[in-house]
Amino acid sequence: MTRQLTIGIHLSAASDTNSIGPAIDEQIAFVQRAEAAKLDFVFKADYLVAHPALMAKTKTTVNLDPSLLFATLARETTHIGLVTTISTSFNPPYVIARQLQSLNWISNGRIGWNVVTSIDGAKNFGEDAMLPSQQRYEKAKECTDVVHQLWHSYPYEAMKAKGDMEKIQASVKPIHYEGKYFKVEGPLSVPMHPAGDIPLFQAGASDVGRQFAATVSNAIFAATPTMEAGIALRKDLRQRAQALGRSADAIRVLPGLYFFIGDTYDEAWQMYYEAHAHLTVERKLQSLQAVIGKDFSDLGLTDTITIDMLPEITDAIRSKTHATLLRDYVANYQPTLEQLLWRPEVIGSAHLVAIGTPKQIVNQIKTFYDNGALDGFIGVPGNNASLTQFYEQVIPLLVESGLFRQKYNGSTLREHLQL
Known part of the structure; x- marks a missing residue:
């Protein structure tokens, strides 16, 4: 059986309203709409610096801490995955492990972690400058290793030994970790959720970023605006994964799909220019x-x-x-x-741009998929009209073609990703 597309959507400022503020109700409605379409997950980026241009662009959503926001959204949904962003450059592994495992319990196994090393923000955390790229990824690898050890330091099975101190002590153990960047005693104070390890996402596309992704990630957010770039990246990641003893299918390549969808091709292009x-x-x-x-x-x-x-x-x-x-x-x-x-x-974030009618968008997605340029995508709606077309036209066409699910087959993010 051919594996279906993995489809997420960016919790973005695709809103025609002029409201000022966090607009929590709008974001709840946004995620519930994505869940109704049976998407795999909603993703939110994070920014640790107040960039004026970004602030002007996202005035309707405000840059709330994604993990805190997803704690709210988790209680308003039941199935869709929630992929939060946390930097390994500035957050201690214990804090990351505890936050993510807490969110996994709140969401009942639907959390994913977008692992970022950050490209700025050092001065907001008491540091004079960012570490060089190589060192940031070295630190990220150590951080993710520690986080995994902490998750497994308090296994779910230990909860069954409630009241039996001897059994609890035999299964909940310190990790005694001491490395180049971190020193952590453990164990974690939150038990592992029975859903299993939290899926990891990553977006680095440099050589060191690809190697990191091939080592730890389940999916990579790809900057592949052309089919050639997508094919090359996916082939490279699959080869790296195999060289590390992982399956070639262990990593999903998910480019951002920046879409403008109209009833006609000309209408879609007009949306793009506007x-x-x-x-x-x-x-x-x-x-x-x-x-x-x-x-x-x-x-x-x-x-x-x-x-x-x-x-x-x-x-x-x-x-x-x-x-x-x-x-x-x-x-x-x-x-x-x-x-x-x-x-x-230049004008965006190197997303794969899709402009056209619903059928043209589906044909573009299918062509990229058939040629091995992607395993799915993260939708980035250009405006509300395009988002409506995406849900009402594009997703049903993908379901009809057999490339996407008609209903959820599980309730956790790991199940959605078929891990």
């Missing part, structure tokens, strides 16, 4: 400079950009993943400056 109408050429040039490390404001919009015009990628670049994707695009297509400025790596 969504980015606020981005002036000057602002897009600034964004391009931040991604690639070079100012192109002296060029005309019709000027051709070639690979020799781009600087080498250095540690000064904010995101090596986005910079690499742009370099590959330029090398393959020699775009005009205007075409480059409309790239998702």
Whole structure:
């Protein structure tokens, strides 16, 4: 039997309202709607720095702590997975392990952990600068190892020995961990949920990020705006997983699918342009400079950009993943400056962009899936109209094609992911 698509959705600011504040009721309705469509999970990113541009973009949702938010959403839902984001760079393993296991009990086994190393925020945690990428991932690996040890330090079976101190002491044991970054005694004060290990998600696409993902992750949030990028990433991750003794199917590659869906192709494109109408050429040039490390404001919009015009990628670049994707695009297509400025790596987050009618969106998803470019995706709705089309048209078409479930076959995130 062919494994079906894994589909999540980003708890984003896809709202046409002008309300100011956390809008909790809207977010509850958002997640309940996703659950009604039988999606695998809802995902929420997290930001540890108050970026002005992000604050302006997400004014209707406010950047609430995702783990605290999901504690509320867990009580308003029954089946859908809830994937929270927690940084290993600034949070002690004991706190992470306790929070996640608590959420797993609150949600009855529906929590997932998006493991991030963060690219900024050090000064908000008493540190002068971020560790280099290699060290951040080294610390993340140690942190996830400790978290797993803590989860297993208080097994679910120990709860059956209630009142029997001798049996409890025999099964609930300290971990006595001492490593390069952490020193943790244990055991954890929260027992393991019977659903089993909490699924891990990760988004790093650099070489060290891929190796980390291949080692610990069940799914990777992929920055793959083209089929070629998706095929290459998925093939590489599967090979790395096998080299580490894991199954090639152990990791799901889930690109962000930034979608605009209309009754006609032209209507969908109009939605896309309207969504980015606020981005002036000057602002897009600034964004391009931040991604690639070079100012192109002296060029005309019709000027051709070639690979020799781009600087080498250095540690000064904010995101090596986005910079690499742009370099590959330029090398393959020699775009005009205007075409480059409309790239998702410049105006968005290097998501896979899907623009068209419901049938066209489904065909695009199916083509990527059939060619081994993805195992599923995380929906990022461009606006409310597209979100409605997604639920009312796209999901039913995917169900009809056999690529997605008609009903939940379990109640935990591990069951949804077929782990």
